[in-house]
Amino acid sequence: MEAEKKFFAELRRLPDDGRFEAFSSALLAGDMEQVLQLAYELESRFRRVYAERLCTLFSRQIVLIMEGHWDLSIEMMPEIFTEYKYLATTIRKYLHGEPPAPENT
Numbered sequence: 001m002e003a004e005k006k007f008f009a010e011l012r013r014l015p016d017d018g019r020f021e022a023f024s025s026a027l028l029a030g031d032m033e034q035v036l037q038l039a040y041e042l043e044s045r046f047r048r049v050y051a052e053r054l055c056t057l058f059s060r061q062i063v064l065i066m067e068g069h070w071d072l073s074i075e076m077m078p079e080i081f082t083e084y085k086y087l088a089t090t091i092r093k094y095l096h097g098e099p100p101a102p103e104n105t
Contacts, residue, residue: 054083
């Protein structure tokens with residue numbers, strides 16, 4: 001029961017988490033240290049709500065950054081933004097009693 005409460009509390013906060021915007025701003029500004037910190041935080045947050053696709057994308061991006069492939073990590077942003085938008089929209093609909101969107105493939 002307590003785990004379920006934590007899960008839903010996490011879901012409610014996720015779509016409006018300002019860290020995602022901070023992450024994209026840091027990435028565009030070339031602030032690698034901030035990007036890595038936020039990527040780890042966001043990857044952890046998405047893992048807690050079982051958003052495996054986003055976890056995988058952030059994990060890949062972290063590896064690219066750590067290996068010095070900054071340009072490749074930036075090229076991943078459209079895919080990350082698309083997946084985040086899909087997840088946030090689905091969560092908002094779910095929390096407002098609407099049926100969830102079909103699975104993103």
